[in-house]
Amino acid sequence: MNKNSIYFVIPAYNEEKIIGSVLKKLNKNGYFKIIVINDNSSDNTHKISKKYAYVINHKKNRGQGAALRHGINYCLKQSKCKYIVTFDADGQHRIEDLNNMLKPVIDKKCEITLGSRFLCKKSNMPFIKWFLLKLSLVFTLLISHINLTDTHNGYRVMNRYAAKCIEIKENCMAHASEIIDEIGIKKIKYKEIPVIINYNPYVIKKHNFYALIKRSIFVAFKMIIRKFRLLFNNN
Numbered sequence: 001m002n003k004n005s006i007y008f009v010i011p012a013y014n015e016e017k018i019i020g021s022v023l024k025k026l027n028k029n030g031y032f033k034i035i036v037i038n039d040n041s042s043d044n045t046h047k048i049s050k051k052y053a054y055v056i057n058h059k060k061n062r063g064q065g066a067a068l069r070h071g072i073n074y075c076l077k078q079s080k081c082k083y084i085v086t087f088d089a090d091g092q093h094r095i096e097d098l099n100n101m102l103k104p105v106i107d108k109k110c111e112i113t114l115g116s117r118f119l120c121k122k123s124n125m126p127f128i129k130w131f132l133l134k135l136s137l138v139f140t141l142l143i144s145h146i147n148l149t150d151t152h153n154g155y156r157v158m159n160r161y162a163a164k165c166i167e168i169k170e171n172c173m174a175h176a177s178e179i180i181d182e183i184g185i186k187k188i189k190y191k192e193i194p195v196i197i198n199y200n201p202y203v204i205k206k207h208n209f210y211a212l213i214k215r216s217i218f219v220a221f222k223m224i225i226r227k228f229r230l231l232f233n234n235n
Contacts, residue, residue, distance in 0.1 A: 001106065005082040007075040008034040010053070011067030012089040016043040018202055019089045023052035026087075029095050033081070035074055036089070037067035045089075065175030069168040076163055084163050086156045090202060093155045097195040101157045110191040111162040112183065114148065115155030119194035146184045148192060152176045155195055162188050 008031060012019055019036070026034055034053035038046045040061040049055045056070060068086060075081045083105060087093050093115070101113045154176065158166070165186045170178045183190050 001102070002082075003030045004033060005080055006031060006033060006085060006102070007078065007081045007083070008053075008085045008087050009068060009071035009075060010034065010036045010087050010089050011039060011064045011071065012036050012041065012045050012049065013039040013061065013064075013067075014041045014043045014045060015089040016041070016045050016048055018091045019045055020048045020052070022087075022089060022091055023049060025095055027052050029098075031095075033078075035071045037071045039063070039067050063171035063175075064173060065168050065178070066171040068175060072163050072166075072168070076160065082160060084158050084160075086154055086158075088154050091200055092197050094196055094198060097155070097193070098157075101155065101193050101195070104191045104193070105157050105159050110189040112156060112158040112166075112188055112190045113193045114150070114190055115153040115195035116148070116150035116192040117153060117195060117197045118149040119192060120196050146180055148180065150192065151180055153195070153197070 008026065010019075010022075023034060023036070026032075036045075036049040036053045036055045038049060038055050038057045040058045046055055046057060056074060058067065058070070072084055072086075075084050083102065085098070085101070097115065101115060104110045104113055156179075162183075165188055166179055166182045168175050168178060168182075182188070
Protein backbone atom coordinates (compact mmCIF):
# COMPACT_ATOMS: atom_id res chain seq x y z
CA MET A 1 0.00 0.00 0.00
CA ASN A 2 1.41 3.34 -1.10
CA LYS A 3 0.71 5.73 1.76
CA ASN A 4 1.39 8.70 -0.50
CA SER A 5 -1.82 7.88 -2.37
CA ILE A 6 -3.86 8.31 0.84
CA TYR A 7 -4.89 11.90 1.55
CA PHE A 8 -6.35 13.06 4.87
CA VAL A 9 -8.88 15.89 5.03
CA ILE A 10 -9.07 17.40 8.52
CA PRO A 11 -11.37 20.37 9.22
CA ALA A 12 -10.15 22.39 12.20
CA TYR A 13 -11.52 25.29 14.22
CA ASN A 14 -9.69 26.47 17.35
CA GLU A 15 -8.03 23.09 18.00
CA GLU A 16 -4.60 24.33 19.16
CA LYS A 17 -4.74 22.24 22.34
CA ILE A 18 -4.83 18.88 20.56
CA ILE A 19 -4.32 19.09 16.79
CA GLY A 20 -0.52 18.95 17.09
CA SER A 21 -0.61 15.53 18.75
CA VAL A 22 -3.18 14.26 16.20
CA LEU A 23 -1.07 15.31 13.20
CA LYS A 24 2.19 14.19 14.77
CA LYS A 25 0.77 10.69 15.25
CA LEU A 26 -0.31 10.52 11.60
CA ASN A 27 3.20 11.55 10.51
CA LYS A 28 4.72 8.98 12.86
CA ASN A 29 2.66 6.27 11.12
CA GLY A 30 3.93 7.32 7.70
CA TYR A 31 1.06 9.56 6.57
CA PHE A 32 2.20 12.92 5.24
CA LYS A 33 -0.51 13.78 2.69
CA ILE A 34 -2.56 15.67 5.23
CA ILE A 35 -4.78 18.62 4.35
CA VAL A 36 -5.91 20.71 7.31
CA ILE A 37 -8.67 23.19 6.55
CA ASN A 38 -8.27 25.93 9.14
CA ASP A 39 -11.78 27.39 9.36
CA ASN A 40 -10.73 30.91 10.44
CA SER A 41 -9.46 29.82 13.86
CA SER A 42 -8.64 32.60 16.32
CA ASP A 43 -5.96 30.56 18.10
CA ASN A 44 -2.69 28.91 16.98
CA THR A 45 -4.32 26.11 14.95
CA HIS A 46 -2.64 27.28 11.73
CA LYS A 47 0.78 27.78 13.29
CA ILE A 48 0.79 24.29 14.84
CA SER A 49 -0.76 22.49 11.85
CA LYS A 50 1.70 23.78 9.27
CA LYS A 51 4.51 21.89 11.05
CA TYR A 52 2.91 18.57 10.08
CA ALA A 53 0.45 19.22 7.23
CA TYR A 54 -0.53 21.37 4.28
CA VAL A 55 -2.93 24.04 5.57
CA ILE A 56 -5.77 25.70 3.68
CA ASN A 57 -7.04 28.81 5.46
CA HIS A 58 -10.59 30.11 5.34
CA LYS A 59 -10.80 33.88 5.74
CA LYS A 60 -14.27 33.44 7.28
CA ASN A 61 -15.66 30.70 9.49
CA ARG A 62 -17.68 28.69 6.98
CA GLY A 63 -18.45 25.50 8.89
CA GLN A 64 -17.29 21.89 8.86
CA GLY A 65 -19.23 20.97 5.73
CA ALA A 66 -17.60 23.77 3.75
CA ALA A 67 -14.19 22.77 5.10
CA LEU A 68 -14.70 19.15 4.00
CA ARG A 69 -15.88 20.23 0.56
CA HIS A 70 -12.85 22.47 0.11
CA GLY A 71 -10.45 19.77 1.30
CA ILE A 72 -11.95 16.98 -0.82
CA ASN A 73 -11.97 19.16 -3.94
CA TYR A 74 -8.31 19.98 -3.33
CA CYS A 75 -7.46 16.27 -3.03
CA LEU A 76 -9.27 15.43 -6.27
CA LYS A 77 -6.98 17.86 -8.08
CA GLN A 78 -3.93 15.89 -6.93
CA SER A 79 -3.09 13.17 -9.47
CA LYS A 80 -1.44 10.94 -6.84
CA CYS A 81 -4.54 10.89 -4.62
CA LYS A 82 -6.41 7.57 -4.81
CA TYR A 83 -8.12 7.51 -1.41
CA ILE A 84 -9.47 10.26 0.83
CA VAL A 85 -9.82 9.91 4.60
CA THR A 86 -12.00 12.37 6.51
CA PHE A 87 -10.62 12.64 10.02
CA ASP A 88 -11.44 14.78 13.07
CA ALA A 89 -8.95 17.26 14.50
CA ASP A 90 -9.95 16.78 18.14
CA GLY A 91 -8.47 13.34 18.77
CA GLN A 92 -11.73 11.36 18.51
CA HIS A 93 -10.51 9.15 15.67
CA ARG A 94 -7.78 6.52 16.02
CA ILE A 95 -5.11 5.77 13.47
CA GLU A 96 -5.27 2.17 14.73
CA ASP A 97 -8.63 1.75 12.96
CA LEU A 98 -7.41 3.05 9.60
CA ASN A 99 -6.27 -0.24 8.04
CA ASN A 100 -9.70 -1.77 8.62
CA MET A 101 -11.31 1.32 7.11
CA LEU A 102 -9.02 1.29 4.06
CA LYS A 103 -9.00 -2.41 3.17
CA PRO A 104 -12.55 -2.81 1.73
CA VAL A 105 -12.08 0.29 -0.44
CA ILE A 106 -8.63 -0.75 -1.67
CA ASP A 107 -9.92 -4.28 -2.35
CA LYS A 108 -12.80 -2.71 -4.35
CA LYS A 109 -15.45 -4.33 -2.18
CA CYS A 110 -17.02 -0.90 -1.72
CA GLU A 111 -16.46 2.72 -2.71
CA ILE A 112 -16.71 4.26 0.75
CA THR A 113 -16.36 2.99 4.30
CA LEU A 114 -18.18 4.62 7.21
CA GLY A 115 -16.89 4.30 10.74
CA SER A 116 -19.39 3.03 13.32
CA ARG A 117 -18.89 3.40 17.07
CA PHE A 118 -21.95 1.17 17.65
CA LEU A 119 -20.36 -1.87 15.98
CA CYS A 120 -17.55 -1.73 18.52
CA LYS A 121 -18.19 -2.86 22.10
CA LYS A 122 -15.57 -0.58 23.62
CA SER A 123 -17.02 2.86 24.27
CA ASN A 124 -17.12 5.55 26.94
CA MET A 125 -19.78 7.54 25.13
CA PRO A 126 -21.75 10.07 27.22
CA PHE A 127 -25.41 9.00 27.57
CA ILE A 128 -26.88 12.11 25.93
CA LYS A 129 -24.63 11.57 22.92
CA TRP A 130 -25.71 7.92 22.72
CA PHE A 131 -29.39 8.87 22.96
CA LEU A 132 -29.27 11.56 20.27
CA LEU A 133 -27.27 9.35 17.90
CA LYS A 134 -29.81 6.55 18.29
CA LEU A 135 -32.62 8.97 17.45
CA SER A 136 -30.72 10.09 14.37
CA LEU A 137 -30.60 6.48 13.12
CA VAL A 138 -34.40 6.37 12.92
CA PHE A 139 -34.53 9.79 11.29
CA THR A 140 -31.92 8.84 8.68
CA LEU A 141 -33.77 5.61 7.85
CA LEU A 142 -36.98 7.57 7.28
CA ILE A 143 -35.35 10.34 5.24
CA SER A 144 -32.56 8.57 3.34
CA HIS A 145 -33.82 4.96 3.47
CA ILE A 146 -30.37 3.74 4.47
CA ASN A 147 -30.16 1.45 7.49
CA LEU A 148 -26.94 2.34 9.31
CA THR A 149 -25.75 1.85 12.87
CA ASP A 150 -23.98 5.23 13.06
CA THR A 151 -25.01 8.20 10.92
CA HIS A 152 -22.88 10.99 12.38
CA ASN A 153 -19.38 9.58 12.42
CA GLY A 154 -16.85 11.77 10.62
CA TYR A 155 -14.41 8.89 10.08
CA ARG A 156 -14.71 7.90 6.41
CA VAL A 157 -12.54 6.48 3.63
CA MET A 158 -13.58 6.98 0.02
CA ASN A 159 -12.13 6.36 -3.41
CA ARG A 160 -12.03 9.03 -6.10
CA TYR A 161 -15.32 7.87 -7.62
CA ALA A 162 -17.23 8.29 -4.35
CA ALA A 163 -15.53 11.62 -3.64
CA LYS A 164 -16.60 12.94 -7.05
CA CYS A 165 -20.17 11.66 -6.66
CA ILE A 166 -20.84 13.07 -3.20
CA GLU A 167 -21.86 16.71 -3.43
CA ILE A 168 -21.55 18.52 -0.10
CA LYS A 169 -23.70 21.64 -0.20
CA GLU A 170 -24.40 22.06 3.50
CA ASN A 171 -21.73 24.25 5.07
CA CYS A 172 -22.44 23.38 8.69
CA MET A 173 -23.10 20.15 10.61
CA ALA A 174 -25.98 19.00 8.38
CA HIS A 175 -23.33 17.80 5.93
CA ALA A 176 -23.06 14.46 7.80
CA SER A 177 -26.68 13.57 7.03
CA GLU A 178 -26.29 15.01 3.55
CA ILE A 179 -23.40 12.64 2.80
CA ILE A 180 -25.54 9.65 3.84
CA ASP A 181 -28.35 10.95 1.64
CA GLU A 182 -25.95 11.31 -1.30
CA ILE A 183 -24.73 7.72 -0.83
CA GLY A 184 -28.32 6.51 -1.14
CA ILE A 185 -29.30 8.73 -4.06
CA LYS A 186 -26.12 8.04 -6.07
CA LYS A 187 -26.17 4.33 -5.12
CA ILE A 188 -22.57 4.43 -3.90
CA LYS A 189 -21.39 1.09 -2.53
CA TYR A 190 -20.70 1.46 1.19
CA LYS A 191 -19.66 -0.61 4.18
CA GLU A 192 -19.72 0.18 7.90
CA ILE A 193 -16.56 -0.55 9.87
CA PRO A 194 -16.28 -0.83 13.69
CA VAL A 195 -14.20 2.00 15.14
CA ILE A 196 -13.43 3.16 18.65
CA ILE A 197 -14.20 6.81 19.34
CA ASN A 198 -11.94 8.38 21.92
CA TYR A 199 -14.16 10.51 24.15
CA ASN A 200 -11.29 12.26 25.84
CA PRO A 201 -11.94 15.10 28.35
CA TYR A 202 -11.25 17.67 25.63
CA VAL A 203 -13.97 16.19 23.38
CA ILE A 204 -16.53 15.89 26.18
CA LYS A 205 -15.95 19.48 27.29
CA LYS A 206 -16.29 20.76 23.72
CA HIS A 207 -19.67 19.07 23.10
CA ASN A 208 -22.07 20.25 25.79
CA PHE A 209 -25.63 18.99 26.36
CA TYR A 210 -27.53 21.99 25.02
CA ALA A 211 -25.32 22.38 21.97
CA LEU A 212 -25.89 18.73 21.01
CA ILE A 213 -29.68 19.06 21.23
CA LYS A 214 -29.71 22.35 19.34
CA ARG A 215 -27.48 20.92 16.62
CA SER A 216 -29.60 17.76 16.29
CA ILE A 217 -32.80 19.77 15.81
CA PHE A 218 -31.09 22.03 13.27
CA VAL A 219 -29.73 19.07 11.28
CA ALA A 220 -33.14 17.35 11.24
CA PHE A 221 -34.80 20.53 9.99
CA LYS A 222 -32.21 21.02 7.24
CA MET A 223 -32.52 17.44 6.01
CA ILE A 224 -36.32 17.63 5.85
CA ILE A 225 -36.01 20.78 3.72
CA ARG A 226 -33.42 19.05 1.50
CA LYS A 227 -35.70 16.04 0.99
CA PHE A 228 -38.67 18.21 0.02
CA ARG A 229 -36.49 20.13 -2.46
CA LEU A 230 -35.31 16.90 -4.07
CA LEU A 231 -38.87 15.58 -4.35
CA PHE A 232 -40.06 18.88 -5.82
CA ASN A 233 -37.23 19.01 -8.38
CA ASN A 234 -37.85 15.40 -9.45
CA ASN A 235 -41.48 16.22 -10.09
